[in-house]
Every structure is written in C-alpha cells, then in structure tokens.
Amino acid sequence: MLSWSTAAPAVAAAFLASTVEVVEAFTIVLAVATMRGWRPAALGAAAGLGLLAGAVVLFGPLLDRIPLHALQLVIGVLLLLFGMGWLRKASLRAAGVIPLHDEDAIFATEASQLGEAASRRQQNLDWAAGITALKAVVLEGLEVVFIVIAVGAGRGLLVPASLGALAACALVLAIGALVHRPLSRVPENTLKFAVGTMLAAFGVFWTGEGLGLAWPAGDLALLPIAALFLFAGLIGAALARKAAVEIVV
Amino acid sequence: MKLVGDLLAELIGMFVGDRRLTVGVLAIVAVAGVSIDVAGLDPLVGGSVLLLGCPLLLIDNVRRSAGPR
Numbered sequence: 001m002l003s004w005s006t007a008a009p010a011v012a013a014a015f016l017a018s019t020v021e022v023v024e025a026f027t028i029v030l031a032v033a034t035m036r037g038w039r040p041a042a043l044g045a046a047a048g049l050g051l052l053a054g055a056v057v058l059f060g061p062l063l064d065r066i067p068l069h070a071l072q073l074v075i076g077v078l079l080l081l082f083g084m085g086w087l088r089k090a091s092l093r094a095a096g097v098i099p100l101h102d103e104d105a106i107f108a109t110e111a112s113q114l115g116e117a118a119s120r121r122q123q124n125l126d127w128a129a130g131i132t133a134l135k136a137v138v139l140e141g142l143e144v145v146f147i148v149i150a151v152g153a154g155r156g157l158l159v160p161a162s163l164g165a166l167a168a169c170a171l172v173l174a175i176g177a178l179v180h181r182p183l184s185r186v187p188e189n190t191l192k193f194a195v196g197t198m199l200a201a202f203g204v205f206w207t208g209e210g211l212g213l214a215w216p217a218g219d220l221a222l223l224p225i226a227a228l229f230l231f232a233g234l235i236g237a238a239l240a241r242k243a244a245v246e247i248v249v
Numbered sequence: 250m251k252l253v254g255d256l257l258a259e260l261i262g263m264f265v266g267d268r269r270l271t272v273g274v275l276a277i278v279a280v281a282g283v284s285i286d287v288a289g290l291d292p293l294v295g296g297s298v299l300l301l302g303c304p305l306l307l308i309d310n311v312r313r314s315a316g317p318r
Binding site for chain 1: 252255256259260263264265266267270271274275278281282285286292293295296299300303304305306307308310311312314315316
C-alpha cells in the first residue's frame with residue numbers, strides 16, 4: 001500500500017517537470033502545425049511519444065532487477081546532478097544573469113526555419129516537419145522519462161509517477177488546444193525552480209540511502225532537505241543578482 | 250543519424266551542464282561515501298556532508314557563474 005508521503009513528492013515532481021517540458025515541446029509542434037498542417041505535426045509527436053513510452057516500458061522494469069542500494073546510489077547521484085543543474089539555471093534566470101525561456105521567440109525561430117526549408121525545396125517537407133515534431137517531443141520528453149524512472153523505480157512508484165507526467169501532458173495539450181498559440185504565460189522558471197528543488201532533495205535522500213544511511217523520520221526527511229535546497233537556490237539567486245549589478249556598475 | 254547525435258548530446262547535457270558543478274557534486278558524494286565505507290564513521294556524518302555540501306556548492310556555483318569570468 002502506497003503512502004501519500006512517499007507517492008506525493010514523486011507524482012508532484014513528475015507532474016511539474018512534465019508541465020515544463022511539454023510546454024516546450026508543444027511550442028515546436030505548434031510551429032510545425034502552423035507551417036505544414038496538423039497531420040505531420042500530430043504524426044511526428046505521436047511517434048515521439050511512442051518512443052518515449054517504449055523507453056519507460058523497457059528500462060523501468062529492468063531497473064527493478066538492480067540491487068536496491070546500488071540503484072538508489074546511482075539514481076541518487078544522477079538526480080543530484082540533474083536537479084542541481086536545473087536549480088542552478090533557474091537561480092541564474094531568476095537573477096537575470098541568463099535570459100528567461102521565451103516560448104514566443106522559440107515559436108518564431110522554428111516557424112522561420114520551416115519556412116526557409118519550404119522555400120529551398122518542396123519535396124518531403126511533410127516528412128521534415130514530422131521529424132521536427134518527433135525530435136522536439138523526444139528531446140524534451142527525455143528529461144521527463146528520466147524523472148519518471150528516477151523517482152518511480154525502486155519504490156514501486158513507476159505507475160503513479162507516469163500518471164503524474166501524463167496528467168501534465170493532458171493539461172498542457174488541453175490548454176494549448178484552447179488557446180492555439182505558444183503557452184508563453186506559463187511561469188516556466190518558477191516551475192523549474194520547484195522541480196530542481198524537489199529533484200535535488202530526492203538526490204540527496206537516495207544517495208544517502210544508497211550509502212547505507214537511514215534518514216531520521218524516513219520519507220518525511222525529504223521536506224526539510226527540499227527546504228534547504230530552496231533556501232540555497234534563493235540565496236544563490238540573490239548573490240548572483242548582486243554580483244551581476246556590481247559588474248554593470 | 251543527426252537525431253541520434255542530438256539525443257546523445259541531450260542525455261549528456263542533462264547531467265553535465267556545468268563542469269564545475271558536476272565535479273563538485275561527485276566530490277561531495279565521494280567524501281560522504283569514504284566517510285561511511287572507508288573511515289567507518291556513523292552514516293549520519295556522511296548524510297550531513299551531503300546535506301550541507303550540496304546546497305553550499307550550489308550557492309557558490311551560482312554566485313561564481315554571475316561574476317566576472
């Protein structure tokens with residue numbers, strides 16, 4: 001029987017991370033659909049989703065065969081690298097050191113590239129458009145697959161984490177279908193900050209367990225660890241903002 | 250082939266976005282591991298290394314990344 005304290009962080013991490021990545025993939029698929037129609041865009045996106053689902057079905061159960069401590073250590077370290085990487089970028093974006101992700105600009109770039117391809121050659125354009133959509137879905141979805149497998153494997157949470165990711169897909173696609181333009185108002189950096197915090201916390205927790213540590217308070221230890229990373233990210237952003245201002249002055 | 254190349258680049262980039270951060274994380278994990286497995290210290294000591302080292306590394310890395318290069 002799954003407890004909420006175990007499942008909720010995994011489902012929330014999968015949901016929030018998927019929201020960010022699906023928004024990014026949706027922007028490119030929408031650009032493809034706008035330039036070449038919905039058929040190649042939908043086929044490419046569906047093929048990409050099929051590849052990603054295949055990866056989860058293939059690698060998810062395989063991971064359950066690895067000894068638990070080794071699995072926790074490897075996935076813990078990977079989660080630390082990945083989560084702290086997201087948190088670092090989110091802190092630098094929050095500080096204004098690197099620019100925020102701009103969905104409108106990405107949409108314009110993709111549409112322009114497809115337009116240029118159309119003017120160069122007329123054959124196989126639908127194929128090229130489909131591949132563009134497939135590539136967007138696979139590349140953006142890869143991070144979602146890693147997160148679903150990382151937070152789900154080893155504790156029997158693969159299905160809840162996958163459901164969290166699918167719920168995010170459904171939500172973004174439903175909103176996208178309604179507004180029919182890039183979802184530039186989604187607070188992507190705030191979401192990335194939150195996801196980076198959660199994944200880094202999972203990373204410390206699992207790395208510790210992989211090294212043989214039994215955390216005081218068990219799964220509930222995730223909350224103070226996440227709070228520590230959130231605090232570190234906010235302090236980092238404040239210091240980076242100060243450093244950036246000093247350089248300008 | 251380009252798709253496979255992009256896929257590999259994305260996979261590597263997922264974990265090695267910033268070299269200094271990657272090396273720092275691996276060093277902290279190594280110190281925690283050595284303190285538990287080699288030095289035989291209480292696992293909570295190793296946990297504390299992770300718990301304090303990683304957030305401090307993050308703060309330092311973000312601050313340095315914003316500074317002059």
